[in-house]
Amino acid sequence: MRQRYNFKYLFSEGFHSIFTHGFMSFAAVCMIVCCLLIMGSFSLVAVNAQHNFSDLEKDNQFSAYIDETLSQEEARALQDEIEAIPNVARAEFVTKEQAQADFEADYEGNPLFEDLPSTVYRDRFHVYLEDLSKLTETEAAVKQVAGVADTYSAPEIAEGFTVIRNIAGGVALILVAILLLVSLFIISNTIKLATFNRREEIAIMKMCGATNAFVRWPFVFEGMILGVTGALVGFFLQWGVYALVGRAVGGTDTIDLIKVLPFQPMALWVLLAFLITGLLIGVVGSMLAIRKFLQV
Amino acid sequence: MIRLIDIQKSYDNGTKALKGVNLRIDDGEFVFLVGPSGSGKSTILKLITAEIAPTAGRLMVNGYNLNNITPRQVPYMRRTLGVIFQDFRLIEKKTVKENLIFAMQVVGASSREIRKRVAYVLDLVGLLDKGDQRPDQLSGGEQQRVAIARALVNNPQMIIADEPTGNLDPMRSLEIMMLLERINELGTTVLVVTHERELVNRFSKRVVAIENGRIISDETGGYYNNETTI
Numbered sequence: 001m002r003q004r005y006n007f008k009y010l011f012s013e014g015f016h017s018i019f020t021h022g023f024m025s026f027a028a029v030c031m032i033v034c035c036l037l038i039m040g041s042f043s044l045v046a047v048n049a050q051h052n053f054s055d056l057e058k059d060n061q062f063s064a065y066i067d068e069t070l071s072q073e074e075a076r077a078l079q080d081e082i083e084a085i086p087n088v089a090r091a092e093f094v095t096k097e098q099a100q101a102d103f104e105a106d107y108e109g110n111p112l113f114e115d116l117p118s119t120v121y122r123d124r125f126h127v128y129l130e131d132l133s134k135l136t137e138t139e140a141a142v143k144q145v146a147g148v149a150d151t152y153s154a155p156e157i158a159e160g161f162t163v164i165r166n167i168a169g170g171v172a173l174i175l176v177a178i179l180l181l182v183s184l185f186i187i188s189n190t191i192k193l194a195t196f197n198r199r200e201e202i203a204i205m206k207m208c209g210a211t212n213a214f215v216r217w218p219f220v221f222e223g224m225i226l227g228v229t230g231a232l233v234g235f236f237l238q239w240g241v242y243a244l245v246g247r248a249v250g251g252t253d254t255i256d257l258i259k260v261l262p263f264q265p266m267a268l269w270v271l272l273a274f275l276i277t278g279l280l281i282g283v284v285g286s287m288l289a290i291r292k293f294l295q296v
Numbered sequence: 297m298i299r300l301i302d303i304q305k306s307y308d309n310g311t312k313a314l315k316g317v318n319l320r321i322d323d324g325e326f327v328f329l330v331g332p333s334g335s336g337k338s339t340i341l342k343l344i345t346a347e348i349a350p351t352a353g354r355l356m357v358n359g360y361n362l363n364n365i366t367p368r369q370v371p372y373m374r375r376t377l378g379v380i381f382q383d384f385r386l387i388e389k390k391t392v393k394e395n396l397i398f399a400m401q402v403v404g405a406s407s408r409e410i411r412k413r414v415a416y417v418l419d420l421v422g423l424l425d426k427g428d429q430r431p432d433q434l435s436g437g438e439q440q441r442v443a444i445a446r447a448l449v450n451n452p453q454m455i456i457a458d459e460p461t462g463n464l465d466p467m468r469s470l471e472i473m474m475l476l477e478r479i480n481e482l483g484t485t486v487l488v489v490t491h492e493r494e495l496v497n498r499f500s501k502r503v504v505a506i507e508n509g510r511i512i513s514d515e516t517g518g519y520y521n522n523e524t525t526i
Contacts, residue, residue: 208375
């Protein structure tokens with residue numbers, strides 16, 4: 001009692017159906033392209049933001065001041081112990097002379113900081129972190145190292161970066177979810193219209209003994225073709241838009257504060273994401289659309 | 297074979313369409329189901345084709361027990377039936393041949409089977425020379441013959457015709473009925489729903505009359521007498 005499926009026939013039915021309501025198919029592809037473009041753009045902005053925040057995080061560090069009773073050799077010897085602490089990426093030793101020179105260079109011409117005695121400065125380590133959100137615990141652990149007199153950090157900066165990154169990620173995720181639902185709704189309605197046009201044909205098929213799968217496949221193929229077409233068009237448009245925006249940002253950002261990632265290394269992932277999303281939208285949308293018409 | 301045992305059907309709006317119908321149609325029979333509008337004829341057809349389920353009673357169609365049939369089994373049960381409608385229900389954009397091919401593709405027939413069977417049924421209904429025409433290029437009688445060919449193409453055990461001559465003139469109606477009679481003589485069970493008294497009375501067949509959801513008479517070789525059968 002097994003149904004034999006002629007997939008060549010089913011595919012050709014789905015393919016031809018696209019052209020029998022050409023304008024609606026065109027509208028559906030346009031909607032998929034728009035949704036994928038918006039979704040892709042937000043995702044790429046999120047990826048770039050993540051990358052830029054990661055770069056900023058890498059610049060962030062705290063200072064560990066060494067006990068004055070320790071010689072510079074003894075102080076340097078603490079480096080391995082500090083770097084062994086979890087979440088410490090690396091520790092960079094700075095002598096008090098170097099610290100003084102850096103400070104004077106930073107505040108050159110400021111009378112408030114002129115002629116500070118050299119005894120004010122201490123040997124120190126600049127401690128760089130792997131995960132900025134664990135600053136407090138890492139700082140406390142470094143403070144426990146014998147020979148470390150004190151530490152200094154600006155946790156509010158670290159927290160600021162973490163909050164911004166989390167918000168950007170969350171907003172992107174919510175927008176992507178909303179746009180996915182919108183795309184699904186649109187493609188589902190487009191195929192529903194196509195199905196409505198063919199409801200008589202479907203009723204005849206069902207009366208002749210067509211299984212639900214047989215009726216469903218041409219519409220699923222139609223959805224898949226529309227989804228993949230939308231994905232491919234969307235991918236190339238996304239590439240163009242990204243290149244244009246990247247060039248514009250590069251042109252205005254003279255201090256190179258924002259780094260725009262090149263598209264090519266991400267292209268395959270973007271294409272895959274677009275194709276999978278397009279296919280899913282097409283298949284799920286058509287399945288939702290045809291459901292009602294199968295109840296004959 | 298069809299068996300309806302004490303079948304009742306009530307619709308959601310409270311209408312009691314069938315009130316305990318008992319009917320048995322054996323293989324190879326030719327049966328007219330007659331009755332006025334709203335008597336329950338269409339409900340019986342919808343029950344047989346599993347478009348609706350009975351509220352109570354037992355229903356068997358060609359070896360399938362429709363009381364506990366699964367949705368997956370319904371298409372296979374329908375393949376044992378060929379249904380003909382008053383309004384033909386042909387696909388206008390397809391040619392006569394394509395309409396028949398379509399009905400066979402639906403059940404997964406091979407190209408070889410399709411070629412053989414389509415030619416055979418077109419010959420049977422006398423439309424071998426009209427295979428490449430579209431339905432709108434044919435007369436009403438010819439369109440109904442295409443519908444009969446489509447119903448026959450998958451070699452069903454039974455043909456169910458719902459007012460098959462409702463849209464045709466008396467001459468074409470007679471031709472269609474004679475064609476159905478010939479199909480019956482070839483071994484296919486035929487159930488014709490109609491309210492055309494003259495047509496029913498021209499053929500000496502079993503006539504089942506239904507009124508107000510109840511079978512009021514069931515006579516072999518009977519005839520339809522406007523209100524009831526005798």
